[in-house]
Amino acid sequence: MYLTVRDATKLYGTFTALDRVSIGIEKGEFVCLLGPSGCGKTTLLRLIAGLADLDGGKITLEGADLSQMPARKRGFGIVFQSYSLFPNMTVAENIGYGLKIRGVPRSDIAARVAELLDLVKLPQVAENMPGQLSGGQQQRIALARAIAVDPQVLLLDEPLSALDAKVRAELRDQIRQVQRALGIPTLMVTHDQEEALALADKIICMNHGSVVQAGTPEDLYHRPATRFVAQFMGISNLLTPEDVTRLFPDLLPPRPATPKAQLACIRPEQVDITPAADGTAMVRSISFLGNLRRLEVDSPVGPLTVETHGTNPCRTGDPVSLRVAPDACTWVIDDAPAPKAVPA
Amino acid sequence: MSASETIRRPSRHRTFDSDRLLTAACVGLPLLGLILFFAYPMLIVFLRSITVDEGYGMGNYVQVLGSSGFWRATRHSLAMGGATTLLSVFLGFIIAQGLYRCAFPGKWLIRAVIVLPLLAPSLVQALGLIFLLGRNGVISRALGVEIEIYGFWGLLIANTLYALPQAVMIIGAALVLLDARTYEAADVMGASPWRQFRDLTLPSARFGILNAGFVCFIITITDFGNAAVIGGDYSVLATEIYSQVVGQRNFNMGAVVGIMLLLPTVIAYAIERQAMKRQQAGQTTGQVAYRPVFAPLRDLGMAGLSLLICAAIVAVIGIVVYASFVTLWPYNMSLSFKHYDITLAGGYSSLWMTILISLGAAVGGTIAVFLLGLGLRRLPQALAQPVQILAAMPAAVPGMVLGLAYILTFNSTATPLYLLYGSAALIGIVNFYHYHTQGFLTVMTGFRQLPPALEEAAGSLGAGLGRTARDVVAPFIAPMLVSVFFFLFMRSMVTLSAVVFLTTPQLSVAAVTIMRLDDAGLTSQAAAFSTCVMAVVCGAVLAMKMILALMQRRRG
Ligand SMILES: Nc1ncnc2c1ncn2[C@@H]1O[C@H](COP(=O)(O)OP(=O)(O)OP(=O)(O)O)[C@@H](O)[C@H]1O
Ligand SMILES: [Mg+2]
Numbered sequence: 001m002y003l004t005v006r007d008a009t010k011l012y013g014t015f016t017a018l019d020r021v022s023i024g025i026e027k028g029e030f031v032c033l034l035g036p037s038g039c040g041k042t043t044l045l046r047l048i049a050g051l052a053d054l055d056g057g058k059i060t061l062e063g064a065d066l067s068q069m070p071a072r073k074r075g076f077g078i079v080f081q082s083y084s085l086f087p088n089m090t091v092a093e094n095i096g097y098g099l100k101i102r103g104v105p106r107s108d109i110a111a112r113v114a115e116l117l118d119l120v121k122l123p124q125v126a127e128n129m130p131g132q133l134s135g136g137q138q139q140r141i142a143l144a145r146a147i148a149v150d151p152q153v154l155l156l157d158e159p160l161s162a163l164d165a166k167v168r169a170e171l172r173d174q175i176r177q178v179q180r181a182l183g184i185p186t187l188m189v190t191h192d193q194e195e196a197l198a199l200a201d202k203i204i205c206m207n208h209g210s211v212v213q214a215g216t217p218e219d220l221y222h223r224p225a226t227r228f229v230a231q232f233m234g235i236s237n238l239l240t241p242e243d244v245t246r247l248f249p250d251l252l253p254p255r256p257a258t259p260k261a262q263l264a265c266i267r268p269e270q271v272d273i274t275p276a277a278d279g280t281a282m283v284r285s286i287s288f289l290g291n292l293r294r295l296e297v298d299s300p301v302g303p304l305t306v307e308t309h310g311t312n313p314c315r316t317g318d319p320v321s322l323r324v325a326p327d328a329c330t331w332v333i334d335d336a337p338a339p340k341a342v343p344a
Numbered sequence: 345m346s347a348s349e350t351i352r353r354p355s356r357h358r359t360f361d362s363d364r365l366l367t368a369a370c371v372g373l374p375l376l377g378l379i380l381f382f383a384y385p386m387l388i389v390f391l392r393s394i395t396v397d398e399g400y401g402m403g404n405y406v407q408v409l410g411s412s413g414f415w416r417a418t419r420h421s422l423a424m425g426g427a428t429t430l431l432s433v434f435l436g437f438i439i440a441q442g443l444y445r446c447a448f449p450g451k452w453l454i455r456a457v458i459v460l461p462l463l464a465p466s467l468v469q470a471l472g473l474i475f476l477l478g479r480n481g482v483i484s485r486a487l488g489v490e491i492e493i494y495g496f497w498g499l500l501i502a503n504t505l506y507a508l509p510q511a512v513m514i515i516g517a518a519l520v521l522l523d524a525r526t527y528e529a530a531d532v533m534g535a536s537p538w539r540q541f542r543d544l545t546l547p548s549a550r551f552g553i554l555n556a557g558f559v560c561f562i563i564t565i566t567d568f569g570n571a572a573v574i575g576g577d578y579s580v581l582a583t584e585i586y587s588q589v590v591g592q593r594n595f596n597m598g599a600v601v602g603i604m605l606l607l608p609t610v611i612a613y614a615i616e617r618q619a620m621k622r623q624q625a626g627q628t629t630g631q632v633a634y635r636p637v638f639a640p641l642r643d644l645g646m647a648g649l650s651l652l653i654c655a656a657i658v659a660v661i662g663i664v665v666y667a668s669f670v671t672l673w674p675y676n677m678s679l680s681f682k683h684y685d686i687t688l689a690g691g692y693s694s695l696w697m698t699i700l701i702s703l704g705a706a707v708g709g710t711i712a713v714f715l716l717g718l719g720l721r722r723l724p725q726a727l728a729q730p731v732q733i734l735a736a737m738p739a740a741v742p743g744m745v746l747g748l749a750y751i752l753t754f755n756s757t758a759t760p761l762y763l764l765y766g767s768a769a770l771i772g773i774v775n776f777y778h779y780h781t782q783g784f785l786t787v788m789t790g791f792r793q794l795p796p797a798l799e800e801a802a803g804s805l806g807a808g809l810g811r812t813a814r815d816v817v818a819p820f821i822a823p824m825l826v827s828v829f830f831f832l833f834m835r836s837m838v839t840l841s842a843v844v845f846l847t848t849p850q851l852s853v854a855a856v857t858i859m860r861l862d863d864a865g866l867t868s869q870a871a872a873f874s875t876c877v878m879a880v881v882c883g884a885v886l887a888m889k890m891i892l893a894l895m896q897r898r899r900g
Contacts, residue, residue: 049800049804050804051800051803051804070361070363070803071800071803071804072363072803072804072805072806072807072808073806074804075806076804077804078800078801078804080797080800080801081797082797083795083797083798084795084797084798084800084801085801086798086801086802086815086816086819086820087819087820088816088819088820088822089815097802097805097807097815098805098806101805101806101807101811102806142801145801145805146804149805149806
């Protein structure tokens, strides 16, 4: 591991904001820190940046302990949610500020600033003041400023959340491109699962100040460890073993022996739906979402969500039969229910 | 990646963190100043008030409380404070209501006129009244009546003019808070303008009015200049302290009267701070400013009233300027520069000295409150809180009491602080600590608007505290620093109460010179000297406005 956080603990008075959190980032890796509001993502990021002090645990960079090192000596780049450009400096001065502090000659700074402005595709704004830029442009400049000093780690705290959807998607791709091109190990905080799925090499899913699961986007989506992760990473049908016995008996055998794995998680697109006069389920409603249709189905064990691509002959009120392939079901631990995930 | 090779990697060894030391210095030095030049002198006054011949005791208090002179002064101070408060809050409310709730042209003129009394030493109001209503006053002569201006009525008018700007500003700030949407909602519900005034405007301005009342009360009972010039036989606590200390050289008794004057101001100040908090708590973001539409009856009436009040202010201040050019008031009204030739020993030297002292107080004071604010941000709340409370305390102390505290502390050979006694530096210092609270609170407002992300971004780019302060923090709160600088400069130019004890025959300041000129019967020269002071202060105001406008423009 390049950067490791071991058993990081942070207390605010009697409130435990982070409880023995351990994570790691490999060289060149893009890691997303995902979790609901207030789960401690920003707190963890600030500990890594050196903007807050640990109450327990250890943070190391290539084996060297960082705990006594103030933020300004860590050489990390950081991009905040908003309002972090220096309003009294031009765009070029903002980007070059870190280099100026390091005593880089002026001509070299100018060259590097021009290079970075090209990289974030804003070559024409060098002499503007930050107040004259749009929110998306400001965040791009903040990104350029953070990477100007060739940081050892790039930390992004919801850099996109103050922007509207279209700018957001654009900038998201740009961040990823820049990160790939420069190979900077990056940790980005987000509470948008879609963003995390699209960007990350690795997602760390947090809740209530602890890491719930860490893994590739595929892992977290298809093989969630807990009910919280399953719900947070998208829409899922969560069935008790009794429900499964009634509805899809052939899914039971792969159930792991651990008694904690209590719920079957089935993603909506894993359910095969076919009209059948003798079907035990019925289509209650259909929403058309462009590339797919989402069907709410009344089954003998309660409502289920099903998604189909392309055309599907089912209509509202039709009786239907449902089928799920045995390997499409994951058994998850029943922890806390997650706040409702934003539908794609 | 051509240029990036030259970047030095920050060393990853544990190094001594100079920022902690800097933070400690930022808080420590101003704190040391507060203790040495505020807390310690205040302690000394208190100790002196209980010092009797053979040790400590309540003897002085017994003696003061038993004297009829003290009770008369107290009665007068309270009556004067109460009457001035009522009158200036009432007039201030009219003007604020006119400025923020009515539609008529020329409001800038009212805004400009209303601050005039703040730009002159407080005794200028008194001088102006004497030129208008005194035995040789223009109005008395025109009407052919004999008006007794020295005493209660003269002092009431002078104090009211002096307190009025504060009342207008505080009440105006409260009125601005009430959103246009509230009035629109009331309109839709069919509330008449009168009902809206009674049910919306008055309740929301409640804390502002209360606040203004306390501020006016404090200003009035602590003011010395007006009382000294136009009070006549109407003795108040401030003049009582002066006569005890300067007249009878009875320092311990002066200290007792000072402590007695401190009591009501501390109480009023404490209540006012609470009211202020309540008002701020009601504040919401995303306000829609109220835009009054023209209503002839209301607006013409209010414009007329405002104009009348402003005319009074202009008359009182203007007559001083005018009189300074009159050859021999009231017998030879032709104009000349004769009175600008100051005949009192020292001439204009005290004016230059005051400018120098004011610049010193402004520079030093601005730096001190900036450092304090900078350091407090980085301190844990438990440590920052007590410092903040101490920093906000000087406003509760009347200038007379602070000045007395200084003379008791620094005119004693017991400590090396004695070296400062009689120096211009000490006058600069007393001016700064006299107005410490206002400067400190202004800077803190600026710091509250500074997004933490700015400092953190600078920090993670490698900037230390010193560099962050210079490149990021100071430019961000520069408008506040400019305001504090000019505030300290202007107050130092015109203040009288704290410095009146600290001047010596060799070292005087402008306001004291004006008082001495007036005492010596050289009223026209006093007017001329006042005019010079006002010119300097007006110049400062214009400079401040220009600098702030330039900053605004630059930030875009
Ligand atoms: N300075 C502080 N003092 C006290 N409590 C704090 C402080 N900062 C954060 N907290 C608390 O710690 C918890 C975690 O906060 P944090 O900012 O890390 O959440 P987050 O996951 O970043 O949330 P969001 O998605 O809303 O940004 C929250 O409950 C918050 O109220
Ligand atoms: Mg956060």
